[in-house]
Amino acid sequence: MTDPLAACVREEWGRLMALLLARFRRLDLVEDALGDAVERAARSWGDAPPDNPSAWLLATARRRILDQLRHEEVVRRKQPLLAIEARASYEMDPLGTEVDDDLLRLVLMCAHPALEPEAASALSLRLVLGVATADIARLFLVGEPTVAARITRAKKRIVGAGVPFRVPDAAALPPRIDTVAQTAYLAFTAGYAPGSGPDLLRADLAGEAIRLVRVALGLRPEEPALVALLALQLLQHARRDARARHGRLVLLADQDRDRWHRDEIAEAQALLESDAVRRPMSALAASYLLQARIAAEHARALTADDTRWGRIVELYDALLRLTASPSARLARAVAVAEARGPAEGLAALAAIEPMGNHRLDTVRAELLARDGQTDAARAAYDQAIALCRNEVETAHLRRRRADLDTRI
Amino acid sequence: MKYLVLLMDDGDERPWNEMTDAEQGELMAKFGAFDAVCAAREGVEILSGEALGAPETFTTVRTRGGHVQLTDGPYAEAIEGLGGFYLVEVPDLDVLLEVITELPAYDLQLVPALEMPE
Numbered sequence: 001m002t003d004p005l006a007a008c009v010r011e012e013w014g015r016l017m018a019l020l021l022a023r024f025r026r027l028d029l030v031e032d033a034l035g036d037a038v039e040r041a042a043r044s045w046g047d048a049p050p051d052n053p054s055a056w057l058l059a060t061a062r063r064r065i066l067d068q069l070r071h072e073e074v075v076r077r078k079q080p081l082l083a084i085e086a087r088a089s090y091e092m093d094p095l096g097t098e099v100d101d102d103l104l105r106l107v108l109m110c111a112h113p114a115l116e117p118e119a120a121s122a123l124s125l126r127l128v129l130g131v132a133t134a135d136i137a138r139l140f141l142v143g144e145p146t147v148a149a150r151i152t153r154a155k156k157r158i159v160g161a162g163v164p165f166r167v168p169d170a171a172a173l174p175p176r177i178d179t180v181a182q183t184a185y186l187a188f189t190a191g192y193a194p195g196s197g198p199d200l201l202r203a204d205l206a207g208e209a210i211r212l213v214r215v216a217l218g219l220r221p222e223e224p225a226l227v228a229l230l231a232l233q234l235l236q237h238a239r240r241d242a243r244a245r246h247g248r249l250v251l252l253a254d255q256d257r258d259r260w261h262r263d264e265i266a267e268a269q270a271l272l273e274s275d276a277v278r279r280p281m282s283a284l285a286a287s288y289l290l291q292a293r294i295a296a297e298h299a300r301a302l303t304a305d306d307t308r309w310g311r312i313v314e315l316y317d318a319l320l321r322l323t324a325s326p327s328a329r330l331a332r333a334v335a336v337a338e339a340r341g342p343a344e345g346l347a348a349l350a351a352i353e354p355m356g357n358h359r360l361d362t363v364r365a366e367l368l369a370r371d372g373q374t375d376a377a378r379a380a381y382d383q384a385i386a387l388c389r390n391e392v393e394t395a396h397l398r399r400r401r402a403d404l405d406t407r408i
Numbered sequence: 409m410k411y412l413v414l415l416m417d418d419g420d421e422r423p424w425n426e427m428t429d430a431e432q433g434e435l436m437a438k439f440g441a442f443d444a445v446c447a448a449r450e451g452v453e454i455l456s457g458e459a460l461g462a463p464e465t466f467t468t469v470r471t472r473g474g475h476v477q478l479t480d481g482p483y484a485e486a487i488e489g490l491g492g493f494y495l496v497e498v499p500d501l502d503v504l505l506e507v508i509t510e511l512p513a514y515d516l517q518l519v520p521a522l523e524m525p526e
Binding site: 112114160161164172 | 411498500506520
């Protein structure tokens with residue numbers, strides 16, 4: 001994309017938001033004013049964009065905020081009894097070295113633990129990256145008015161509950177960085193493995209979540225949680241072009257590995273060898289790191305048969321010591337089946353409680369089929385199909401069930 | 409900003425009347441620590457704070473159709489365990505979240521007060 005306005009919004013939105021917010025502290029005015037400036041630019045730039053597009057947007061948004069504040073002032077003077085306090089100076093500091101600090105404040109404010117995780121994710125994509133509300137709605141598979149309302153509520157909550165635009169003390173920062181990482185991960189998984197709906201992948205939008213991690217990592221380059229998360233996301237995202245063909249899900253073993261993005265895999269591998277992931281880290285960071293190492297094992301295998309499944313089982317064992325989530329235990333059972341055969345995989349499955357989705361029954365069906373227990377496999381596929389809410393995956397399950405008769 | 413800190417329920421703490429004297433002493437020490445931390449921190453001030461009577465001593469006042477009705481007990485189940493409150497002045501929510509870590513591990517509700525015209 002060479003459109004200078006689109007490029008400027010993409011690169012500079014978060015910085016401009018942060019700068020205006022640092023100056024005016026009026027979350028209710030700042031986003032509207034910046035959005036308005038972008039609209040004006042779209043109308044007036046034409047073929048002759050200004051030399052410094054971001055300065056133009058900043059100045060235009062700033063003028064709009066000042067107009068609004070003056071208007072409020074006039075209203076207040078007419079109603080002196082409602083006057084709260086005189087506003088501070090409206091003058092804007094020149095662009096300075098504080099901008100990165102302001103951007104970190106913005107990232108932390110949007111991912112504050114007092115916000116609902118979905119609201120924090122939506123707000124981060126909107127305010128830090130300038131992602132359009134319609135795209136956020138598509139990512140999370142909800143209506144655009146829902147996202148708009150969610151963002152408005154989150155902004156009101158920030159102002160009303162007193163969420164600060166401030167970097168907390170060193171002691172309080174690590175858990176806040178973890179929340180930033182979780183916020184980005186939630187947005188990424190929404191695009192990577194949607195639980196329902198017609199699209200199998202919304203990879204372009206998952207890419208925006210990666211961009212959010214890059215912004216945060218640019219501000220805190222040594223944070224293990226961010227480094228490990230970026231590696232994990234890059235490794236998963238690198239497979240996007242191979243995961244679906246003609247609207248069908250392609251399993252990892254069947255993917256055309258030439259379609260994996262090798263440059264992204266290489267970047268992730270370098271991150272996993274960096275010093276940042278060798279320092280003490282939170283449990284969350286460690287769980288991202290182990291998941292990334294598992295994904296890296298798949299990435300390094302040139303064919304599915306080259307996969308070091310024994311090593312992957314070990315990594316899952318370590319992951320389960322950190323977080324014994326049903327989905328991690330399910331993934332470990334799959335690895336066990338690959339390393340030691342379907343019967344051992346089925347034994348590992350037996351201890352996992354129902355997960356409220358189709359994944360457990362899907363894996364059980366596959367392993368039963370491989371173990372030659374066709375009738376039991378058919379019943380397990382039926383259960384999985386009944387629980388599955390993603391149309392592409394349901395079609396995949398129906399094909400696998402139909403294949404049972406020809407597999408014998 | 410001013411916040412009302414409501415001490416809603418025992419949370420991780422055992423009920424007061426099941427504690428030994430020593431445990432009660434430790435619990436009271438945490439309130440003392442909260443006082444001390446708030447006093448030491450710039451921009452933080454405890455404006456008011458009280459322990460409250462048991463729910464059966466509450467009186468609920470409802471006005472319906474111009475008639476005032478009095479009933480005993482709390483207004484809603486949600487505050488059945490309300491045991492006390494602080495009114496504190498702090499710069500923002502994050503500072504409040506830091507200083508309340510001194511308090512016993514009660515369930516709390518943090519309610520911002522609206523800034524009213526002078």
